[in-house]
Amino acid sequence: MTQATPVKVVTANSLIEGDVVWLAKDGSWTDSLQSANAFTDKADAQTALEQANLRQNEVVGCYLADMRLGPTGLEPAHFREDFRRRGPSNYAHGKQSQG
């Protein structure tokens, strides 16, 4: 049906703002899912999570989220991650407002 590859990303909430962030390729925290580092290898993902978990003064509650990597980029595998990516449905003032 789809050629999308299952991948994992490291996600968390930022410590000060509380907003949703993803671990980017350069090791920074990004607020754009498309800039997230997509791990195809489970062990790599696990290592990245462990390292991210040590960065307690930047983020809260790191975990691995399931995504699919398709022609248009990263797509959440579950609707919860879709809402985390988009922000709340009732007002466009979460991540929606950032375009």
Next chain:
Amino acid sequence: MYQYDEFDRAFIAERNRQFRAQVDRRIDGSLTEEEFRPLRLMNGLYLQLHAYMLRVAIPYGTLNSAQLRQLAMIATRWDKGYGHFTTRQNIQYNWPRLTDVPDILDALAEVGLHAIQTSGNTIRNVTSDQFAAAAADEIEDPRPYAELIRQWSTDHPEFQFLPRKFKIAITGSPNDRAVTKAHDIGLRMVRQNGETGFEVIVGGGLGRTPMIGKVIRDFVPVADLLPYLEAIVGTYNLLGRRDNKYKARIKITVHENGLEKVRDLVEAQFRKIAPQFDAGATAQHLAQLKQQFAAPDLPPRDDQRYHDARRIDGVFRAWADTNLHPHRAAGYSIVTISLKPHGGTPGDATDAQMTLIADLADRYALGEIRVSHEQNLVLPHVALDDLPALHQALRAAGLATANVGLASDIIACPGMDYCALATARSIPVAQEIAQHVDALKLEHDIGPLKIKISGCINACGHHHVGHIGILGLDRAGVENYQITLGGDGSEDAVIGTRTGPGFAYDQIVPAVERILRAYLDLRRDRSETFLQAYRRLGADPFKAALYHTEQEDAA
């Protein structure tokens, strides 16, 4: 209304100072999140899906205009310009920055508000009837008792680490507007031989195992109230299960041990501890509290303008028919301001709306505002003659939706749009149902109806006691909505019955419409409400309407 004394002020200031230091230590790295989390929760600060969330208690739902104005200021300065009023008479801010929260708490303290015990396994904000001291059907104002309970429970050394959170609701009216039977303890004021006391209900609760509370004592005199509560909470503290979070509420304690055993233990504990309470001092303190809640002076007023407006202005009349309740004083009314505009987020108010309501309260309602568990705001004392002007002002601000008690006056929890525990969204479902019944112009025809929506089994949106309850679930990675029917949160509280399989997101609004149309077909006449028709007919005809089209689709 209750004003903080020196002790309260010093206590809150100290708590806030401590929390500011804890935030600093979290940020400089000397506290880990694991260490910090319980500390922030003790101050009402959660981490939710998209941001932090600060839950501020509105004790027994009573606010003065200065407090509401301050809540608006906080929304402007430190949040995104709005606040969310909840079923537990709290206001939640959905977007505070961690570093701003100490300042917010200080701003709250300036007007006698705080976020203590709005989280954690403690006695939470004591909730009450939003019409207290105004309702025509009231025995007595429950709020002095609620304040007494608040003072007893706040920072109570024994009750900071209960097996689970603990919720107390109190009503002074036989018509229960506080859902007392769905609380850990429900208190219903009664009179026996000329003496005021309380019928005490224990073990109600919603969540994953919904239960209606049971009467543990049919009369506790006022003098015994605190020792009796202490005996219940103390017994629960010992007996309640700590091995399983889901079985830790007092409803399970009562269910597993039986009401008789719990009653015996509570009575024995009560006899033991009652002598340690200084009944004389409590009585004196209660008398002072009653003075603070003294009934306002409501001089007789003419009501000609009200009757004129009713006659000539259909919009006013429709609003008056749904949003007013009888006041105990002649010439006055209780006004419910709907925070449920069709298509709006149930319970949200913008900073401008809060400020306007505070101003209108000063102008027309002795500066008092209430928060209802149904997520609306109330002006408890308005002269009939002022209603046309009040209505005009509300209308201009989009606050005059004439739907209180109707199909679009929906309770909805934040659901997956905000809540980290959610399994589905609630808010857009409420928005779409409200818009749909409005577009069909059905809701005034349907009449009294309570639709309540939760985004997970924790049941914060009270779906179990909705006439129509909706529970959002996750079915294999897609949102799915289960319907319960026949629930009731009144003095005759009943847990609703599940109808059958759930509905997909895009099928839930049509499903609700089928139930509503079935009711319109089945009712005897306009005077038979949805709940009455459901009780007369049972679930079957509604289920047939609900699933009929599904079968056709499948065929």
